[in-house]
Amino acid sequence: MVERYDTILLAIAVIFAGGWLVGTVTAVPMQIARVxxxxxxxxxxxxxxxxxxxxxxxxxxxxxxxxxxxxxxVWVILDSLLL
Structure with missing residues:
Protein backbone atom coordinates (compact mmCIF):
# COMPACT_ATOMS: atom_id res chain seq x y z
CA MET A 1 0.00 0.00 0.00
CA VAL A 2 1.41 3.36 -1.03
CA GLU A 3 1.27 5.94 1.74
CA ARG A 4 1.21 9.68 1.47
CA TYR A 5 4.89 9.95 2.39
CA ASP A 6 5.92 7.51 -0.33
CA THR A 7 4.18 9.77 -2.84
CA ILE A 8 5.92 12.85 -1.44
CA LEU A 9 9.33 11.15 -1.60
CA LEU A 10 8.62 10.09 -5.17
CA ALA A 11 7.57 13.65 -6.09
CA ILE A 12 10.81 15.05 -4.64
CA ALA A 13 12.88 12.49 -6.56
CA VAL A 14 11.01 13.27 -9.80
CA ILE A 15 11.57 17.00 -9.28
CA PHE A 16 15.31 16.48 -8.73
CA ALA A 17 15.53 14.18 -11.76
CA GLY A 18 13.60 16.74 -13.80
CA GLY A 19 16.01 19.46 -12.74
CA TRP A 20 18.95 17.30 -13.73
CA LEU A 21 17.31 16.49 -17.06
CA VAL A 22 16.56 20.15 -17.80
CA GLY A 23 20.14 21.11 -16.92
CA THR A 24 21.56 18.33 -19.07
CA VAL A 25 19.34 18.42 -22.16
CA THR A 26 18.48 22.10 -22.54
CA ALA A 27 20.48 25.31 -22.63
CA VAL A 28 19.53 26.08 -19.03
CA PRO A 29 22.69 26.05 -16.88
CA MET A 30 22.89 23.12 -14.46
CA GLN A 31 23.20 25.50 -11.48
CA ILE A 32 19.94 27.24 -12.35
CA ALA A 33 18.15 23.93 -12.90
CA ARG A 34 19.46 22.64 -9.58
CA VAL A 35 18.35 25.75 -7.68
CA VAL A 74 21.41 27.66 1.12
CA TRP A 75 24.43 25.68 -0.09
CA VAL A 76 22.86 25.02 -3.49
CA ILE A 77 21.87 28.67 -3.92
CA LEU A 78 25.25 30.02 -2.81
CA ASP A 79 27.09 27.50 -4.97
CA SER A 80 25.10 28.65 -7.97
CA LEU A 81 25.65 32.34 -7.24
CA LEU A 82 29.40 31.99 -6.71
CA LEU A 83 30.10 30.02 -9.89
Whole structure:
Protein backbone atom coordinates (compact mmCIF):
# COMPACT_ATOMS: atom_id res chain seq x y z
CA MET A 1 0.00 0.00 0.00
CA VAL A 2 1.41 3.36 -1.03
CA GLU A 3 1.27 5.94 1.74
CA ARG A 4 1.21 9.68 1.47
CA TYR A 5 4.89 9.95 2.39
CA ASP A 6 5.92 7.51 -0.33
CA THR A 7 4.18 9.77 -2.84
CA ILE A 8 5.92 12.85 -1.44
CA LEU A 9 9.33 11.15 -1.60
CA LEU A 10 8.62 10.09 -5.17
CA ALA A 11 7.57 13.65 -6.09
CA ILE A 12 10.81 15.05 -4.64
CA ALA A 13 12.88 12.49 -6.56
CA VAL A 14 11.01 13.27 -9.80
CA ILE A 15 11.57 17.00 -9.28
CA PHE A 16 15.31 16.48 -8.73
CA ALA A 17 15.53 14.18 -11.76
CA GLY A 18 13.60 16.74 -13.80
CA GLY A 19 16.01 19.46 -12.74
CA TRP A 20 18.95 17.30 -13.73
CA LEU A 21 17.31 16.49 -17.06
CA VAL A 22 16.56 20.15 -17.80
CA GLY A 23 20.14 21.11 -16.92
CA THR A 24 21.56 18.33 -19.07
CA VAL A 25 19.34 18.42 -22.16
CA THR A 26 18.48 22.10 -22.54
CA ALA A 27 20.48 25.31 -22.63
CA VAL A 28 19.53 26.08 -19.03
CA PRO A 29 22.69 26.05 -16.88
CA MET A 30 22.89 23.12 -14.46
CA GLN A 31 23.20 25.50 -11.48
CA ILE A 32 19.94 27.24 -12.35
CA ALA A 33 18.15 23.93 -12.90
CA ARG A 34 19.46 22.64 -9.58
CA VAL A 35 18.35 25.75 -7.68
CA UNK A 36 14.94 25.62 -9.35
CA UNK A 37 14.45 21.95 -8.49
CA UNK A 38 15.40 22.53 -4.84
CA UNK A 39 13.03 25.49 -4.59
CA UNK A 40 10.22 23.52 -6.23
CA UNK A 41 10.80 20.56 -3.86
CA UNK A 42 10.81 22.74 -0.73
CA UNK A 43 6.98 22.88 -0.32
CA UNK A 44 6.86 19.07 -0.45
CA UNK A 45 9.51 18.85 2.27
CA UNK A 46 7.66 21.45 4.34
CA UNK A 47 4.38 19.59 3.95
CA UNK A 48 5.87 16.25 4.97
CA UNK A 49 7.78 17.65 7.94
CA UNK A 50 5.46 20.28 9.41
CA UNK A 51 1.95 20.19 8.02
CA UNK A 52 1.46 16.40 8.10
CA UNK A 53 4.42 14.89 9.97
CA UNK A 54 4.54 11.11 10.24
CA UNK A 55 6.11 11.26 13.69
CA UNK A 56 4.54 12.09 17.03
CA UNK A 57 4.89 15.65 18.22
CA UNK A 58 8.58 15.52 19.10
CA UNK A 59 10.13 18.72 17.79
CA UNK A 60 13.80 17.63 17.92
CA UNK A 61 13.86 15.22 14.92
CA UNK A 62 11.80 17.56 12.78
CA UNK A 63 13.91 20.55 13.79
CA UNK A 64 17.10 18.70 12.86
CA UNK A 65 15.64 17.65 9.51
CA UNK A 66 14.53 21.23 8.83
CA UNK A 67 17.98 22.56 9.66
CA UNK A 68 19.63 20.03 7.33
CA UNK A 69 17.19 20.85 4.50
CA UNK A 70 17.81 24.58 4.84
CA UNK A 71 21.58 24.09 4.94
CA UNK A 72 21.32 22.14 1.67
CA UNK A 73 19.03 24.82 0.22
CA VAL A 74 21.41 27.66 1.12
CA TRP A 75 24.43 25.68 -0.09
CA VAL A 76 22.86 25.02 -3.49
CA ILE A 77 21.87 28.67 -3.92
CA LEU A 78 25.25 30.02 -2.81
CA ASP A 79 27.09 27.50 -4.97
CA SER A 80 25.10 28.65 -7.97
CA LEU A 81 25.65 32.34 -7.24
CA LEU A 82 29.40 31.99 -6.71
CA LEU A 83 30.10 30.02 -9.89
Missing amino acids: ASVLIATPFVYDAMFRHPPLPDHPAPRAAAAIVWHVVL
